[in-house]
Amino acid sequence: MPFLPRLLHVETEVEARREILSVGADPIGAERMAAKMIRRLVKLSRVACRAANILKQEMLAVGGDAAVARGSVACSIPETDVILIGSLKQLRQLADRLSCQPFGLRELAAELQGLLDRLDQIPAYLAGRSCHLSLDRPRIMGILNVTPDSFSDGGRYASLQTALKKGRELAREGADIIDVGGESTRPGAPQVSAQEEIDRVVPVIEALSQEVSCPLSVDTTKSAVAAAAIAAGADFVNDISGLQFDPAMAVVAGATGAGLFLMHTRGRPETMQADTCYQDLLAEVFEYLRDSIAMAEQAGVKRDRLAIDPGIGFGKSAEANLEILRRIGEFHSLGCPILLGTSRKGFIGKILGQQNPAERLFGTLATVALGVQQGAMIHRVHDVAPARDVAMMAWAVRAAGCE
Numbered sequence: 001m002p003f004l005p006r007l008l009h010v011e012t013e014v015e016a017r018r019e020i021l022s023v024g025a026d027p028i029g030a031e032r033m034a035a036k037m038i039r040r041l042v043k044l045s046r047v048a049c050r051a052a053n054i055l056k057q058e059m060l061a062v063g064g065d066a067a068v069a070r071g072s073v074a075c076s077i078p079e080t081d082v083i084l085i086g087s088l089k090q091l092r093q094l095a096d097r098l099s100c101q102p103f104g105l106r107e108l109a110a111e112l113q114g115l116l117d118r119l120d121q122i123p124a125y126l127a128g129r130s131c132h133l134s135l136d137r138p139r140i141m142g143i144l145n146v147t148p149d150s151f152s153d154g155g156r157y158a159s160l161q162t163a164l165k166k167g168r169e170l171a172r173e174g175a176d177i178i179d180v181g182g183e184s185t186r187p188g189a190p191q192v193s194a195q196e197e198i199d200r201v202v203p204v205i206e207a208l209s210q211e212v213s214c215p216l217s218v219d220t221t222k223s224a225v226a227a228a229a230i231a232a233g234a235d236f237v238n239d240i241s242g243l244q245f246d247p248a249m250a251v252v253a254g255a256t257g258a259g260l261f262l263m264h265t266r267g268r269p270e271t272m273q274a275d276t277c278y279q280d281l282l283a284e285v286f287e288y289l290r291d292s293i294a295m296a297e298q299a300g301v302k303r304d305r306l307a308i309d310p311g312i313g314f315g316k317s318a319e320a321n322l323e324i325l326r327r328i329g330e331f332h333s334l335g336c337p338i339l340l341g342t343s344r345k346g347f348i349g350k351i352l353g354q355q356n357p358a359e360r361l362f363g364t365l366a367t368v369a370l371g372v373q374q375g376a377m378i379h380r381v382h383d384v385a386p387a388r389d390v391a392m393m394a395w396a397v398r399a400a401g402c403e
Contacts (some may be wrong), residue, residue: 010037013088029315035089040119040387042084042091042112045283049075051103052082058097064090091116118335122375126233126337127305128259131215138391140370141177141217141380142170143279143343146200147184163204164211169210173384177236178212180204180229180386181219185240185314188347189269194224201225202232209233217261230256238380240265240314242292252302261307262292266315270290276317282327285310289334307378309339312367318347325367329374341380342367343387361386369394 010016016037020030040051042183047055049072056073059066064086071077080132084091097117098109126133146163147156157163161181170178182200183192197220205216205346209232217236218229223246226237230252236259243250243262253260266272266287278284289308296306310324310331321342331338348363361383368379372394381387 005387011070013038035092036087038088039086040088040091040116042115043283044082044084044108046079047082048079048103049073049077051105051108052080053210054103054105055082055084055094055098056103057089058094058101059084059086062090062093062097064094072241075214088116088119107366114335115333118332122332122377122387123304123335123337125195125304126259126378127302128215129230129257133215133233135377136378139176139378140174140384140391141179141378142167142173142175142384143182143341143380143382144170144178144180146180146182146204156163158200160203160207162275164207167204168211169207171386172312173216174388175214175384176379177215177217178208178232178381179217179219179236179238180208181238182225183220185269187269187273187313188343191268191270194222197222197225198228202228205234206232217259221249223252226258227252227256230258235259236261237384239263240309240311242288244288244292247265247295250296250299250301253305255306259305259307260301261309262289262296262336263309263314263339263341264292264311269314274314276315276320278320281316281320281323282330285324286334289331293336304337306332307337307339308334309341309380312340313345313347314343317348321345321347325370329369332375337378338371338376339378339380340367340371340376342371343381343383365390373398 003276008019013034016034017030020033046145052072056066056068066085067083069077071079072080074279074392078247095109095113123135125135125354144156144157144163144167148158157166182203185235199220205218215231215235216283217238218226218234219238220226221239221241226249238261239249240263242264266275293306308331312324313322328338343364344357344360352363354360364381365386368390371379372391379387379391
């Protein structure tokens with residue numbers, strides 16, 4: 001009789017526990033074994049070699065391992081990146097063992113424990129100025145560009161009448177947030193003045209806040225625009241610079257209680273595609289977003305009002321965008337909800353041979369589904385209704401493994 005060997009695809013302790021119980025194992029044993037089934041890789045940056053050597057020894061002692069640079073054992077190099085290789089149980093044991101070690105490893109123990117606590121845990125909600133957006137399912141952010149030159153729909157909603165009509169349409173289609181932008185951020189787009197941007201977005205936000213029930217966001221990098229938009233009724237600020245273009249943005253958010261979407265970019269839109277080479281793409285984006293979070297918190301913005309966006313299409317090649325999409329789940333390490341903005345972007349057109357952004361719906365929807373599967377909970381799109389259907393279907397598949 002064949003034994004029918006097959007691989008199990010298990011990513012969380014909940015799934016592991018369910019599989020163990022399915023073979024008739026004792027429930028107490030299932031609790032003990034579940035963490036052993038889930039393996040995680042944790043990368044540390046710029047670790048002094050004497051600390052790296054202790055990490056290596058401690059991981060081996062608990063049955064795991066650690067990858068370090070050649071030369072670190074003899075301390076012939078000053079520092080090394082480290083990849084910790086082990087199960088959840090082994091990594092938790094490591095955190096316990098590091099709590100009494102020197103060379104900064106005691107502080108690492110706390111950081112590592114915090115990371116492990118956040119793994120596989122999606123924040124329950126995102127707070128805005130006067131709202132709490134539940135994250136019990138994926139949320140759709142509808143794009144409303146009131147600009148003459150946005151890459152996909154520039155000029156279509158430049159008047160107050162057409163903008164309000166579009167905003168109502170987005171709400172009817174099921175948008176959970178409407179993001180109003182008054183300055184194009186497409187590659188090569190020129191800057192506009194704060195006053196011109198205010199003149200574009202404030203009347204729309206003011207009127208739309210009276211007509212739709214979903215919260216509104218303003219897509220801007222300027223603190224003056226953000227302050228005016230919040231006063232007009234916006235609950236969130238979507239800052240593509242992650243607070244880097246205008247540090248006063250964090251102060252505005254902290255003073256008003258607005259939620260912040262913090263995105264990674266490299267350079268301003270007019271120059272951002274001039275340099276798309278990264279030594280370590282994920283590490284650079286991660287560090288940038290971590291700094292943005294720190295800036296926000298220092299200005300008094302609470303963590304439950306922050307979401308992060310890795311910046312698909314902003315200072316990145318098509319290949320880099322694909323790598324971020326493939327590894328989007330790594331950004332859960334930062335402990336904030338993930339916003340994914342891929343809608344109709346150029347890398348989709350490059351891959352599918354579609355020069356017209358309006359043709360990129362199906363490519364966009366593929367990225368939405370992949371993002372949901374990895375836990376990205378907010379999706380910024382032009383086409384709300386189909387994106388909502390795709391997100392909910394992908395969520396049903398993901399959630400089935402977490403029951």
